[in-house]
Structure formats: structure tokens, C-alpha cells
Amino acid sequence: MTDMLLTLVSAALISNFVLQMPLAVDSVLAKASRPQVHALGIATTVLMVLSGVLGYLLDHFVLQPLALTALRLFVFLPLTALLIRPVLNLLNRLRPALPLEGLWPLLLGNAGILGVVLLGIQDDKGLAHMTALSLGAGLGFWLVLSLFSDLRQRIAENDIPLPFRGLPVELISAGLMAVAFLGFNAMIKA
Structure with missing residues (x-):
């Protein structure tokens, strides 16, 4: 049980897929409204869990017994792509207030889901x-x-020098966030 908790905290904070391994950074840098940010976060979390569990089951019960582990990428990529529509439909039924329209391309291009x-x-x-x-x-x-x-909301409210507006200040902020998240390394000792 402790291992599962450490894995959960480590994946969320220490080995963050966006800040430590630049997977899924395209979805983070996409401009989205505040409610759409939470809809994207919920949809990505559900999709990561479903893809991870189904990918693990496919790997252990189909690919490894048939010695087809070299085809993992060609199996997992369509798996994650085919799960997007059912996940969005499920979330739309469970939470109709979430603004889920327009999330399909962000989920399809999210390398973090396949990376997990x-x-x-x-x-x-x-x-x-x-x-x-x-x-x-x-x-x-x-x-x-x-x-x-x-961060985007604070940047919009403050006066930023012209050369740093937009993507440059976001990339600098991402680097500073990554350094701040490295501080969580001291939480877990090997």
C-alpha cells in the first residue's frame, strides 16, 4: 500500500510528466478558458487511467504470450486514440456542465497518455x-x-516587457515550476 501511495505522489509531483519529462506540454501551452482547463484535466486523468489499465492487460495477456512485445507502440497508440470518444461521452453523461467540446484534438495529441x-x-x-x-x-x-x-491570468493582469510577452514568459515560468517541483525530491528517500 505504501508503494502505491509513493508511486501516486511521485508521478504527480516529483516525476511530473509535463515538467520533468516534457510529455503533454502542448496541451498545457494551449490557450483554454478556466472551466475548459478543469474539463481537460479530468478527461486526461480518466483517459490515462483507462489507457494504463487496458494497456497493461493487453500487454500481459496478449502481447507477451504471443511474443509480440515489439508491437507495443502500434497497439497502444490506437488504443489511446479509440478511448477518447467513449471517455468524452462518459464524462458528458456524468458531468454535463463540463465544457468538453473541442478537447478531442488536445487529447489525441497528448503524448503523456501514451507515455504513461x-x-x-x-x-x-x-x-x-x-x-x-x-x-x-x-x-x-x-x-x-x-x-x-x-499564471496566464496573472500575466494578463500585469505589465510584462514586450520581448517576454506570450510564449517566452510561459516557457520561463515552466522552467521555474520544474525547479520548484524538484524540491519535492526530498520528500521520498530511497
């Missing part, structure tokens, strides 16, 4: 570990997405 599946099966520590890793990565993505939304 590939990195999770590489460690091969079990289904519970894969679930915790996927959930932690999704929650970490949602956290960074919310932080960037707040």
Missing part, C-alpha cells in the same frame, strides 16, 4: 502500480494545467 502506458509497462510492477502511476500522472497533469491557467 509505455513507461508503466516498462517497469512491470503490476496492475496496481500501473493504476497508481496513471492516476498520479493524470493528477500531476491537471495540477500543472491549473497552475498554468492561474
Whole structure:
């Protein structure tokens, strides 16, 4: 149980897929409204968990027994793409107030979802570990997405020098956030 909690916290804060491994950074840098940020965070978290669990099951019960592990990428990529529409439909039924329109391209181009599946099966520590890793990565993505939304709001309210407006100040802020998240490394001792 402690391992699962450490995996969850580590994936969300220490080994954040957006700040430490620049996966899914395109979705973070996309301009989105405040409610759409939370809709994207929820949809990405659910999609990461489903993709991680189904990818793990496919790998262990289909690809490994048939010695087709070289085809992992060609199996997991369509799996994540095919799960997008059902996840969005499910979230639309459960939470009709969420602004889910326009999220399909952001979820399709999110390399973090595929990265979670590939990195999770590489460690091969079990289904519970894969679930915790996927959930932690999704929650970490949602956290960074919310932080960037707040950052954009503060930037819009302040006077930024002309050469730093837009993407430059966002990239500088992403680097500073990554350094701040490195401070969480002291939380977990090996």
C-alpha cells in the first residue's frame, strides 16, 4: 500500500510528466478558458487511467504470450486514440456542465497518455502500480494545467516587457515550476 501511495505522489509531483519529462506540454501551452482547463484535466486523468489499465492487460495477456512485445507502440497508440470518444461521452453523461467540446484534438495529441502506458509497462510492477502511476500522472497533469491557467491570468493582469510577452514568459515560468517541483525530491528517500 505504501508503494502505491509513493508511486501516486511521485508521478504527480516529483516525476511530473509535463515538467520533468516534457510529455503533454502542448496541451498545457494551449490557450483554454478556466472551466475548459478543469474539463481537460479530468478527461486526461480518466483517459490515462483507462489507457494504463487496458494497456497493461493487453500487454500481459496478449502481447507477451504471443511474443509480440515489439508491437507495443502500434497497439497502444490506437488504443489511446479509440478511448477518447467513449471517455468524452462518459464524462458528458456524468458531468454535463463540463465544457468538453473541442478537447478531442488536445487529447489525441497528448503524448503523456501514451507515455504513461509505455513507461508503466516498462517497469512491470503490476496492475496496481500501473493504476497508481496513471492516476498520479493524470493528477500531476491537471495540477500543472491549473497552475498554468492561474499564471496566464496573472500575466494578463500585469505589465510584462514586450520581448517576454506570450510564449517566452510561459516557457520561463515552466522552467521555474520544474525547479520548484524538484524540491519535492526530498520528500521520498530511497
